[in-house]
Amino acid sequence: MMPDRDTLIAVRDLQLSFGPKIIQKNVSFDLKRGSIFAVMGGSGCGKSTLLRSMIGLLRPTAGRIMIGGDDYWGQDEARRTAINRRYGVLFQSGALWSSMTVGENVALPLEMFTDLKPDAIEQLVRLKLGLVGMEHAIDLFPFEISGGMRKRAGLARAIALEPDILFFDEPSAGLDPITSARLDDLILTLRDGLGATIVIVSHELPSLFTIADDGIFLDAVTHQPIAHGSPRDLHDSCTLPEVTAFMHRSASIPSQTEQKAEQHV
Amino acid sequence: MTQEHAALQPTSSPSWSITDTPEGLCLTLGGRWKALSGEAMRLPDNAFSSVRTGTGRTLFIKTDDLGDWDSSFITFIWNVKQAAGRLSLRLDCQALPASAQRLLALLPDRATPPAPHQDSREGPLARLGGATLDVFHEIGTCTTLVAEVGHGVIQCLRGRSSMRLKDLLVDIWNAGPSALLIVSIVNFLIGAILAFVGLLELRKFAAEIYVTNLVGIASAREISAIMTAIIMAGRTGGAYAARISTMQGNEEIDALQVTGISLAGYILLPSILSLVIMMPLLYLYGTMVAIFGGFVVSMTMMDLSPIGYWLTTFDGVDLNQFIFGFVKAFFFAGFIALAACRVGLKAGRSAADVGIAATRAVVIGIVGVIALDAIFAVLANAVGI
Structure with a gap:
């Protein structure tokens, strides 16, 4: 199956392992340009591992990741780094470089990869921090700001180089519902404003329903994807017990629930 | 219900017995089951050896004389549940206090063996090779x-x-x-x-x-x-x-x-x-x-x-x-x-x-x-x- 022109990322038969332990296999999906794609699944199913393989931190043991027609892991390191230039990544903890101020964090990629003059860089840094509502924190160090602010600052750094693909690893993890809802709004606004394609790894249902328009559901037991589609569609129409349990927030998948009901009798 | 029986026999030690009745096996539990007072009990492996067991039989639990209870009681009941599973007995816990039933439902029928470490099965040669x-x-x-x-x-x-x-x-x-x-x-x-x-x-x-x-x-x-x-x-x-x-x-x-x-x-x-x-x-x-x-x-x-x-x-x-x-x-x-x-x-x-x-x-x-x-x-x- 050849990906069509709208497809920005095509993953084919990907297999991810740590040593002999297989994390996920047979992972295949297409990511449309401009879409927000959710990687869903319970804790420990390999969502973040899939993300790490897409951003070049973990080599898959089989399969291909095609980015705009290039086989990502078939390239040499220099070429991969060049592809990474199109990426913006928001890590789970924000991953701000702790020896630098928030402003310097956003400025570093600009200093490294552009020939901009210092005052032009400063303008851009203020703009990116302004977009995420963090302009006041420009001179603060990461340890001086809260977890939610760190995430927003991490987002400002992720969009520093005008990426066309954004990756979010658990953006709402550890945030209160209001902060997390604001972050969702911000992600949507940025997608529309920057025209970026977004891959989001999450198990936060409210935020998935709000923002994602396509997705894949990874199963931790069979170690492979068991459903494709937007979180909304999976919620409304998917009949697989694992997916419905996840989508409807029940504590156990139905087969086990029946067992327990019997024991109560 | 629990309080009532606690009032009846506030300080007695935990007790249990299994009897064979026409309706099925009957496990009678009584006394105070408190882990922290040092009166923890285990179900012995041969607890069911003197009674007739077999598929299709039911194990009733009677708790008429049960006093205060905590984890030690649940531990014991879990032992019973596992034993019942091994002997293919149907366990009827309706007589248990409702909270005990809920706790018991969380526990599996058989104890899960601890997961082995990933590399523990490697032989000495494989380890030498790995180290090299x-x-x-x-x-x-x-x-x-x-x-x-x-x-x-x-x-x-x-x-x-x-x-x-x-x-x-x-x-x-x-x-x-x-x-x-x-x-x-x-x-x-x-x-x-x-x-x-x-x-x-x-x-x-x-x-x-x-x-x-x-x-x-x-x-x-x-x-x-x-x-x-x-x-x-x-x-x-x-x-x-x-x-x-x-x-x-x-x-x-x-x-x-x-x-x-x-x-x-x-x-x-x-x-x-x-x-x-x-x-x-x-x-x-x-x-x-x-x-x-x-x-x-x-x-x-x-x-x-x-x-x-x-x-x-x-x-x-x-x-x-x-x-x-x-x-x-x-x-x-x-x-x-x-x-x-x-x-x-x-x-x-x-x-x-x-x-x-x-x-x-x-x-x-x-x-x-x-x-x-x-x-x-x-x-x-x-x-x-």
Whole structure:
């Protein structure tokens, strides 16, 4: 199956392992340009591992990741780094470089990869921090700001180089519902404003329903994807017990629930 | 219900019995089941040996005389549930208090065996092979690291480095001026001790004047270089490893890699350069302090003018000794910094891993420096310094 022109990322038969332990296999999906794609699944199913393989931190043991027609892991390191230039990544903890101020964090990629003059860089840094509502924190160090602010600052750094693909690893993890809802709004606004394609790894249902328009559901037991589609569609129409349990927030998948009901009798 | 029975028999010990009735087996539980009062009970393996069991039979539970209960009761009931599962008995827990039923429903029919560690099944040969591959891999990684840092230095000399000057200055400050006090104290005391012990021995031969040579040569050639290196391995090497492994746990290293910023140029170079620049200077300073320590002790214990002491010192200690020590300090610094950075990069992502990385960097640093010093001693002997 050849990906069509709208497809920005095509993953084919990907297999991810740590040593002999297989994390996920047979992972295949297409990511449309401009879409927000959710990687869903319970804790420990390999969502973040899939993300790490897409951003070049973990080599898959089989399969291909095609980015705009290039086989990502078939390239040499220099070429991969060049592809990474199109990426913006928001890590789970924000991953701000702790020896630098928030402003310097956003400025570093600009200093490294552009020939901009210092005052032009400063303008851009203020703009990116302004977009995420963090302009006041420009001179603060990461340890001086809260977890939610760190995430927003991490987002400002992720969009520093005008990426066309954004990756979010658990953006709402550890945030209160209001902060997390604001972050969702911000992600949507940025997608529309920057025209970026977004891959989001999450198990936060409210935020998935709000923002994602396509997705894949990874199963931790069979170690492979068991459903494709937007979180909304999976919620409304998917009949697989694992997916419905996840989508409807029940504590156990139905087969086990029946067992327990019997024991109560 | 529970309260009512607690009122009936408030202090009796836990009791249980199994009887065979026409309707099925009947397990009668009574008394107070409190884990913390030391009255925990287990269901013996042969509990069902005296009654007729078999598929299709039901095990009723009766709790008419049950008093207060807590985890010890649930533990016992869980034992019963597992035994019932093994013997294919249908368990009827309707008589149990509702909260106990809910807790019991959480527990599985059979105890799950603990998951084995991943590598525990490997044979000795596989482990040997794995260790050998690890060694080769490590050699490869370290060589790449050295090459990348070398490349970084060349870039730096050409003025095209990705290193931030601010980072270098901060590291230089930490590796140099802020270590002066501890370097001074240690070297002063070492010089003083050398002079003291030396004077006592040399006095027997009326050769006290040679204490200047003893202190001067010993500190310039060996002791100041080694002591300074050990201090820096503990102080700066440990700090580098802890810092880098914390960055690892915080995904900062991942962020650098994804952004395409060279780790070697950006994190390792300032750390390594600062130590390599500062340690030889600290060594020179340390040697002077050690000689001064010897001088202070000698002035109180022997009859020699202060100027005479310094003149004899520089007369007796060849410039080569200083150059030798200086070169050694340079290599020690490179080794300590590289080892610390490598250990930090290799560390895991948990808080405990940071501690392990710091410890490992210090141990490798100190042992490595002493081993390097032995190699230098052999080389110096061959060259004739």
